[in-house]
Amino acid sequence: MESRKRALKCVFVGDSGTGKTTLVNLCLSNEFTVNHIPTLGVEVHPIDVSTEKHGDFRFDAWDTAGLEKFGGLRDGYYLAADCAVVFCDLTRRETIPSIERWYRDFTRTVHPDKRVPVVICGSHSDVLSDAKKNKEARELLPKQIVTKSDNVIPFVALSSKTGHNVEKLFETILKELLRDATVKVKPFLRPIITNVERLDEAPGFHR
Numbered sequence: 001m002e003s004r005k006r007a008l009k010c011v012f013v014g015d016s017g018t019g020k021t022t023l024v025n026l027c028l029s030n031e032f033t034v035n036h037i038p039t040l041g042v043e044v045h046p047i048d049v050s051t052e053k054h055g056d057f058r059f060d061a062w063d064t065a066g067l068e069k070f071g072g073l074r075d076g077y078y079l080a081a082d083c084a085v086v087f088c089d090l091t092r093r094e095t096i097p098s099i100e101r102w103y104r105d106f107t108r109t110v111h112p113d114k115r116v117p118v119v120i121c122g123s124h125s126d127v128l129s130d131a132k133k134n135k136e137a138r139e140l141l142p143k144q145i146v147t148k149s150d151n152v153i154p155f156v157a158l159s160s161k162t163g164h165n166v167e168k169l170f171e172t173i174l175k176e177l178l179r180d181a182t183v184k185v186k187p188f189l190r191p192i193i194t195n196v197e198r199l200d201e202a203p204g205f206h207r
Contacts, residue, residue: 005048005058010173011078012063013102014087015095019123022160023169024063031193032161041065042077049170052184059170078109083117083173090122090157117176119154121169126159163189 012020025033027047047059064077078084086102088095099120110116154172158165171185 005056007058007060008082008177009080010047010059010061011081011084011106012061012087013084013106014121015089015098015102016065017092018087018089018095019121019160020063020087023121023123023158023166024061026160026163026166026189026192027061029193030190047170049167049174049188050186051174052186054174054178054180054183057170057174059173075105075109078106081106081110081116083119083177085119085121085169085173087121087123089124091124091127117173119156119169119172119176122155122157124159125157125164126162161192161194163192 014020024045025031028045043063045061047061049057049059062077084106086099088099103118156165156169156172158169166189167185167187171183175181175183
C-alpha cells in the first residue's frame with residue numbers, strides 16, 4: 001500500500017527564462033530540455049519527494065509566468081502557498097536584482113501570521129566551474145533579501161542540465177518548512193536525457 005504523501009503548494013517565481021519550467025520538466029521526465037516557450041499564466045505539476053525520516057511529500061509546483069503582462073494574475077497564485085522558490089539566472093546578472101521584487105510580491109500576499117519558507121535558487125550552476133565563482137554569485141544577491149530579521153534566507157545554486165543540487169533544493173525547502181536541519185531527501189533523479197529544442201535567436205532561452 002502506497003504511503004500517504006503530504007501535499008505542499010510550492011510557488012516558483014522569477015523572471016522569464018530563469019529555468020523554472022526546465023526544472024519542473026527535469027523532475028517530471030528526467031529530461032533536460034532547452035526551449036524558448038515562455039509559460040503563460042501558470043502551470044501546476046506534482047513533484048514527489050521522499051525523505052529518510054519524515055515520510056513522503058508531494059510538491060504541487062506552481063510554475064508561474066515571469067513575463068510582466070501576467071503580473072496582475074500572480075496574487076491569486078500565491079494564496080495558500082506553503083513555500084516558494086525565487087529563481088534567478090547566474091549567467092544573466094540582470095535577473096538578480098529582480099529577486100527583491102519577486103520576494104516582496106510574494107511575501108506581501110501570503111498571510112502575515114503564516115510562516116512561509118522562501119528559498120532563492122540560482123540556475124546554471126554548471127557554468128560556475130569552481131567554488132570561487134559560486135561565492136561571487138552568492139555575493140551578487142541583494143543583501144536586504146538575503147538577510148531578514150537576522151536570519152539568512154537559503155540560497156541554492158543548481159543546474160537542470162547536470163542535475164547538480166536539484167534534490168538539495170527540495171531538501172532545503174523541507175528543512176525550512178519542518179524546522180529540522182537534519183532532513184535528508186532520498187535521491188530521485190535518474191541519468192538525465194538531453195532533449196534539445198533550441199532556437200538560438202529566440203527570446204527566453206533558458207536552462
